[in-house]
Amino acid sequence: MEKQPSDMGKYGAGNTSGSFALTAHKTCPARGGAWQGMGSSSLKRLLRRGAQSGSAALQQEEPRATLQGRRHLSILHSGPSERTMLLLTQVVWFAALCAVVLGCPTIVSRSQWGARPPKSRVPLKTPVPLLIIHHTDGKSCSSQAACSRVVKGIQNDHMDRNRWADIGYNFLVGEDGRVYEGRGWTTRGAHAPSMNKISLGVSFMGSYTGRTPSPAALNAARGLIQCAISRGYLRRDYTLKGHRNVNPTDCPGNALYRLITKWPHFKA
Structure with a gap:
């Protein structure tokens, strides 16, 4: 574990x-x-x-x-x-x-952004009933090259400092309007203790306490949710939550949190 x-x-x-x-x-x-x-x-x-x-x-x-x-x-x-x-x-x-x-947004694969191989993986039983929104509380990015560097930095931090098997999130979203594959659809994440086995974790790259992500990023995230439903990885009657709703944290930032409370299926 x-x-x-x-x-x-x-x-x-x-x-x-x-x-x-x-x-x-x-x-x-x-x-x-x-x-x-x-x-x-x-x-x-x-x-x-x-x-x-x-x-x-x-x-x-x-x-x-x-x-x-x-x-x-x-x-x-x-x-x-x-x-x-x-x-x-x-x-x-x-x-x-x-x-x-x-109906999926552009998803940059692990090989495309240069991921390290995971140390291990635990299968995720799908479709899951829960989708959790995060922010990385770090650098934002607006191009594929820049976002790939950010994702690699996050993976290194999670694997080297936290000693995790891989990057914690299932997917990450850049302000370039692309989605970046983390652990993906079928591997249990490490993003929300006690909720990982029943959820997908989607994190916006950047800090969103004082501002919301770009329209391109928001559209990509909404498209990813529909993609998850269409492909059978997320239940149609899913619940959407912010990270702060399941663990004691300020994540995903005040501005982003206020925004997602207006999205369909949100429940605090």
Whole structure:
């Protein structure tokens, strides 16, 4: 078991079915990317590609048509063929599944930010009923390079000074609008003593006593919550808390705490 001080201070406690759903989970980017925040313009591009694919298929069929069959081609050209409609339907379903089933913000993986390997790990039983918001009470950051340095510093502090197996949080959020993978979805964190085995710990990088995180960071955190629900790691009837609600600490800072009390599912 990892020993955790009661107040860690800085850096611490401080019905879609069948093949379509399976295809979406296997094919959509797992960490945000092109499907993130899909809008109408993206869907239009997908529909255009689907229509072009259907048109190309129709053009391939036409030279092979017999003289007798050519009289029917005018009917095919006068409206969408069955094949074209099928392709369009598949495109729309695929787009919807990627946007709704996954719906995740950009998540920078451990390998991308240069994480040290953990000393050990304890599996986290999911979906968990609780999500706890923290702040690191240290440096904030507004680029991937800067945030990666901050996350590495926090991991070193947790592993070397606290003697933990890994960085304590499941995820961290930067003011660059990216989420940084800590222990991830399926490993028990070390962020809130007595609550680690039933919660995900999400920490905003920076100190948020006198100000709130950037809109980009807040949007990324809200997107991560929806992502956790969609992927089955967080219960739909989850409870949201600030760290101060479960342990004696000022975390996640007064300004951020006041803000999250207005978020859905919050309960002191």
